[in-house]
Amino acid sequence: MQVSFDFNGIEIIFFIVMFILFSIQIFYYLYFYRKPLKYLESEEKGDVPYTDKQPGVSVIVYAKNDAEHLEVFLPSILSQNYPDFDVIVVNDGSTDETRDVVTRLESEYDNLYQTYIPDEARSLSRKKLALTVGIKAAKHDIVMLTNANCAPEGSDWLTYMMRNFVEGVDIVAGYAYIDGEGQRKRRYVAYDRLMFTLRYISYILLHKTYMAEGYNLAYRKDLFFRNKGFSKHLNLHYGDDDLFINEVATADNTRIELSPESRMVIHYENNFKAWRELKLRYDFTAAYLKTDSKFVFGFERMTVYLFYISIVLFFVYGLYYNLLFSAVSFLFWLLRFIVQVTIYRKSAKRLSSNKLFFLLPVFDLLQSVINLYYKIIGICSKSKNFTWQNL
Structure with a gap:
């Protein structure tokens, strides 16, 4: 040597x-x-313009057998420190006590309403049907979408999301993360979710939006109806968030909100199982996304x-x-x-x-292999007309 x-x-x-x-x-x-970090730094310096107006907003909460989640998390949405908002829970044929929980909360909160999709309703994507019903029932010009298993980090969630609706902005994508307890137990899940999130956030900041997540997503009701809602993808079980945003987002009509106060925490009983199903879902719809990402x-x-x-x-x-x-x-x-x-x-x-x-290089190498594994599972699942639960 x-x-x-x-x-x-x-x-x-x-x-x-x-x-x-x-x-x-x-x-x-x-x-x-690094782009999301730079954006947060710019926001903290006051370099990102916001509106002082607080437009009315209708929060659409999708629920399917979510009685326990609604009992715990819905009050945090209903008690937001925001002057003009209502909350519409769309019950997708639940067989548990979802309707009873919402009915009881309706007596406590005068801005809470509920509607439902009967179990016998025919639709390839029941969630798209449920969200469409909720959006039609919304009385405000802006709709804020989330799920029953989600909770805002604070009482100013709506304030921080709505401040982005400056002139010309029709879509505001918020950040949502899986409950941290499960992340500590499943470190790779945390790594994969964060890298996935950094990719689509960076594209939003580059004015090349190709998707967003429906856990924390707002857009103008007029945008939804002008583009005939989810009609272009009714043949697919999924795509109420990523495929729809891919279709309607432009270089200038979309913004991202990343402040801690604007975030949603997603709660699952089994985080690893939920992450697995999310990967299958997004792999399923990724083939239909129009993007160079x-x-x-x-x-x-x-x-x-x-x-x-x-x-x-x-x-x-x-x-x-x-x-x-x-x-x-x-x-x-x-x-x-x-x-x-x-x-x-x-x-x-x-x-x-x-x-x-020290695990970072290991996960870095494993990611492509694991992604390939789930793509193969997804291909096999499609051939068997297999569907995953709505997340």
Whole structure:
């Protein structure tokens, strides 16, 4: 083993390739994954314009056998510190005590209403039908969508979401995260959810919105009806949030709200099972999304593996022929790891997710394999006309 600065042509080419792969990885983290952090910093400096108006809003809460969730979480929505709002619970053929719980709460809150989808109603996507019924029943021009298993972090949730409806904005996407207790138990779930979220948030901030999540999503009722609601995707079980937003979002009509006060916490009895079903659901609808994000982030995943392969080969080669190569490959890996862990941990802290350190490179490598596994499951499920529960 020796250290030499005398490189041959093949070694120089290999070094250049490794440097290019390293640069691509750094670019993705600094340009895409850091963008939500930069936006939060800009917001805190007062560089993001908001409206002082507080438009009326109708909150649509989708419920299916959610009596226990409504008992615990609905009061936090009903007691929002906001001057003009009503709450409509859409009961999707529940067989538990959902109707009784909402009826009792109606006697306590004069801004609470309920409607329902009978169990015998025929629709390929009952959730789309339920939301359409709720939106038609809304008396205000802005509708705020969420689920019965969601709870706002504070009493100013609506205030922070509605401040984004400046002139020209029709859609406001909020942030929602799975209850933290389950994240500590399932660290990979936290990692995968956060990376998934950072990708679509970065595209919203780049004015290239391709999706949002229906746990915390607001838009103008007129936008919904002008685009004939969910009619273009009635043949699909899912897409009430991502496919609809993909269809109606433009470069200028969508904003994101990331402040802590605006966030929704999603509660599941089994977070791992819920995450699995969410992945299947979004893999199902991803094929119908019109966006270049699939290519952009698919290219990133490919370069991740090429980068690690080049690092290992260069490191092993250096052990036999020139220790300088091993040192350089380790330096490249270390620099990428520092950038990766810094941005990830800051994002996790700001977005109430699980902070990782040494497991981060492991999850980074596993993600593509796990995603492929769930894609295969999804393909098999489609062929069997298998459906997942509405989430």
